Amino acid sequence: MGKTLLVAVLLIAAGLFFVIHQPALPPLEASESAPADPALIERGRVLAGIGNCATCHTADGGKSYAGGRAFPTGFGTLYAANITPDRELGIGSWSREAFIRAMHKGIDRDGSYLFPAFPYTHFKNVTNDDLDALYAYLMSLKPVAYQPPENGLRFPFKLRSLQWGWQLLFFDSKPLQPDPGQSDTWNRGAYLAEGLGHCTACHSPRNAFGAEKKDRAYAGALVDNWYAPALNAQQPVPIHWTEQTLYDYLRSGQSPYQGVAAGSMSEVVHKGLKQASDKDIRAMAVYLASLGNDDAQQNDAAALAASTIDGAQQRTANDRSHGENLYIGACTGCHYNAADKPIALRAELSLNSAVTADDPTNLLRVLLQGIAADQGTPGFVMPEFATLSDDDIVSLADFLRRRAAREPWPDLHKRLTDLRKDLQK
Ligand code: HEC
Ligand code: HEC
Ligand code: HEC
Known part of the structure; x- marks a missing residue:
């Protein structure tokens, strides 16, 4: 930890001295945005569910996807962006390239760094093909002219350039690679859970800089005053999760031995995963069951x-x-x-x-x-x-x-x- 801390301090200092920025990408001209294929839009709608985009990007009582939901962090409060296709206040002027860069690299169209409360650290694993569908879906929404509140992080944490250092320390932009030793179903489950589903964003503990502890993946964590229990071998439930109980829980929010999905998990199941196919839910269950790996039980x-x-x-x-x-x-x-x-x-x-x-x-x-x-x-x-x-x-x-x-x-x-x-x- 001592070394990481020193490096972090140096990087923060560097971020303070040099306002680090990536190149801005040109805005999309209004004439360039043609309506997409309805089948692509529909696929994007399902993917947006798995990614829980609406949950984070909708404020209490606000319009869907218009942003403004507050994210209290140890460093102050951050607000989700408006991702409706409003040209001024949303992402209406974002090209496909700008959208993919934001999802894969955590960089805004204007070139500034985004904060990792936006789980791009997971969305980096999503294929361009799936991002095309998501983009088509978001661009098909009704634009909402709403300006979310200003980022309320404290100085110096509010400086986006500091995220340059954070990324150097904690972000590996390389996408998840399929494991050839596992079945296609397992790999599909891993792709969904580690990518759009961003399950460890809640289920893994984080370090002092808000980065997930990779060596403690799925070890359980407290997020916004809900506890997301461990799903790895240290899971606290006396009857360990199996492929079938995980399937039941993720599909219907209920499992006889482990109970119901309440709290923030309720939104994941009853809003987010609702439109996902049975096959994709099964794939996630297969993958997650392998993390607990308790054949004996x-x-x-x-x-x-x-x-x-x-x-x-x-x-x-x-x-x-x-x-x-x-x-x-x-x-x-x-x-x-x-x-x-x-x-x-x-x-x-x-x-x-x-x-x-x-x-x-x-x-x-x-x-x-x-x-x-x-x-x-x-x-x-x-x-x-x-x-x-x-x-x-x-x-x-x-x-x-x-x-x-x-x-x-x-x-x-x-x-x-x-x-x-x-x-x-
Ligand atoms: C856990 C909450 C969370 C989830 C889930 C989430 N986002 Fe976000 N997103 C945020 C926050 C917070 C920001 C603002 C980050 C910032 O200001 O640096 C953001 C920013 C963005 C941006 C940048 C917009 C801009 O104007 O800078 C895009 C694009 C985006 N999200 C798309 C998505 C999509 C697509 C999904 C679903 C696949 C999604 N988000 C899911 C929290 C979330
Ligand atoms: C926004 C935070 C959040 C995200 C994202 C999230 N979870 Fe959860 N999860 C929770 C919380 C909180 C609970 C506890 C709910 C309860 O006990 O009723 C939970 C409970 C669970 C449980 C039951 C654990 C137990 O022992 O009671 C499973 C299984 C689970 N989540 C799987 C997943 C999977 C798979 C994903 C990704 C697709 C996921 N979660 C994403 C917050 C989250
Ligand atoms: C009137 C019936 C009723 C009473 C009384 C009641 N509960 Fe519940 N409880 C429920 C129902 C129904 C659920 C599931 C809710 C859902 O799935 O939306 C639940 C869920 C729970 C959960 C969440 C379980 C999970 O898997 O996340 C806990 C914990 C709980 N109850 C504890 C208690 C305790 C402790 C008491 C006594 C102080 C109590 N309940 C009294 C009906 C009741």
């Missing part, structure tokens, strides 16, 4: 789930704590499962990552905010319990950890206080 999953639930029920019966009382009174009406047949929508809390992960954020957040009908599984509601006192919530969370045979979470009170504060902002 596969055949015994049902028996292991049953004994885990059974154990949890016995611990519940023997516990007389305040947390247990709260659990019986407030949760079991909906979250009760027969040991041999857990149901996804009754999320079995002894098997669920919200309880078994090292980070308590998802459990606390779901208790504070509930899951509204338009979040999580469409039409299903989990009530909020924000009126419980901090002591109550901590007792309940402590009990749920005991019930799932996990060590207590340290510093739970502090995490809860911080989360309440953050969610009020």
